[in-house]
Amino acid sequence: MVSERGLAVLRAIVQDYVASREPVGSKSIVDRHAFGVSAATIRNDMALLEEEELIQAPHTSSGRIPTDKGYRVFVDRLSDVRPLSAAQRQAIETFLGESNDLDELLARTVRLIAQLTNQLAVVQVPSFSRTRVRHIELVQLAPDRVLCILITDSGQVEQRLADLGADIDSETLATLRVRLNEAAGGLTMADAAAALSVEIVDADPRFADVYRTIAATIAEQARVQRGERLVVAGAANLVRTEQDFSGSILGVIEAIEEQVVVLRLFGEMAADPHAVAVRIGRENAPYGLGEASIVSSAFSVPGRDVARLGVVGPTRMDYSASMAAVRAVARYLSLQLGEH
Structure with missing residues (x-):
């Protein structure tokens, strides 16, 4: 069992070692800290701390440094977390x-x-792992370019452009919008990302690549939202x-x-x-x-x-x-x- 003075010695060793990066000896503790006891007494306290594996000698030096266990005891007993200025x-x-x-x-x-x-x-x-997809909107900016908008139930809006590599008409885009909302609406971000990463069932083969591009874009938005x-x-x-x-x-x-x-x-x-x-x-x-x-x-x-x-x-x-x-x-x- 480590005494209160022993814990105070451990505290001094931690503080001095952090400040100097040099092993701490009994004489330096006596010189820097007001313990009111001799260096021999401090050495006895240090020997007990070493038995408890709270400090160790890094090499042949007479000084000691804290162990991980010593740092843990120091942190757990840290009552004076210095407030910021x-x-x-x-x-x-x-x-x-x-x-x-x-x-x-x-x-x-x-x-x-x-x-x-x-x-x-x-x-x-x-x-946004607990947040759910409220709506997916697709806005056509050009025959082969679509703005994908993901709206969550928390009001977050994420937008991303999708270059389709092929033209798509407004009717096909409207159909895709419905399918995406059916697939992902109401799902969490994680589930939406998974749902939109799979092949769209019964997709028009003429626009299969377009569907995949938009679905992948929305899925990536959902993954980003998960943070x-x-x-x-x-x-x-x-x-x-x-x-x-x-x-x-x-x-x-x-x-x-x-x-x-x-x-x-x-x-x-x-x-x-x-x-x-x-x-x-x-x-x-x-x-x-x-x-x-x-x-x-x-x-x-x-x-x-x-x-x-x-x-x-x-x-x-x-x-x-x-x-x-x-x-x-x-x-x-x-x-x-x-x-x-």
Whole structure:
């Protein structure tokens, strides 16, 4: 069992190691922190922390660094998530308040988080997986060109041009409009994408290619609406921390680029009861991110599923600052989106 002073020593080790990237020794703890005990007493506390596998010696140095378990204990007992400064809060309101639409707002959000935390930032695009197709409209712009309009029951409108490669008359277009609405109307985005990806039954063979082109266009719109993707910024921040990883950071970068890895992690973190969720090091090993930590928080958009934003970086992370920034931006984002 670790004593309260032992936990305070662990806290000091985490803070000093995050700040300096150097192993922390008992003398430096005595010099930097007001424990009021000797270096020998601190060494005894450190020995107990090492027995509990909360700290370890990285090499022959007398200093110690936190383990993943140590970071977890530190984060779980973190009671003073530093609030953002007035200037930082004002920057959030000003920078995000200038956005004109959701895509721009998310792009600004991810850049802002990267700047506030000096980590790689990710924002999940809010999905419409529970939203249903209300209507599909086709507007003929030219004999071989059609504007496909997808309207959802939440009022979202998505438009895309389809170059058909062949002329289509208004009567055939009207028939196709009916068939598309019969096939996808009332379905969720996922089901609509699946329904429109299959061959249209009894399609006029003269316009089979045209049907497929329009159906594929609408299906792609539905897939985009589901929002299973991320907006990412701050890759340079991750590269600057490469020495915090024992091997190459290529695996981390590949996992971020694949997106599905982070989306699956976000899916698990969504069940976390706390406002800010943290996954540390080996907790992420099944996803190929065993040397990385993720800090995330949820935000909501009316008519869409709850989504998450956060940062990805090395386990040697300023958790307090990262948690404060992620929490503040998520709260502001929900407020901003709720008003619009």
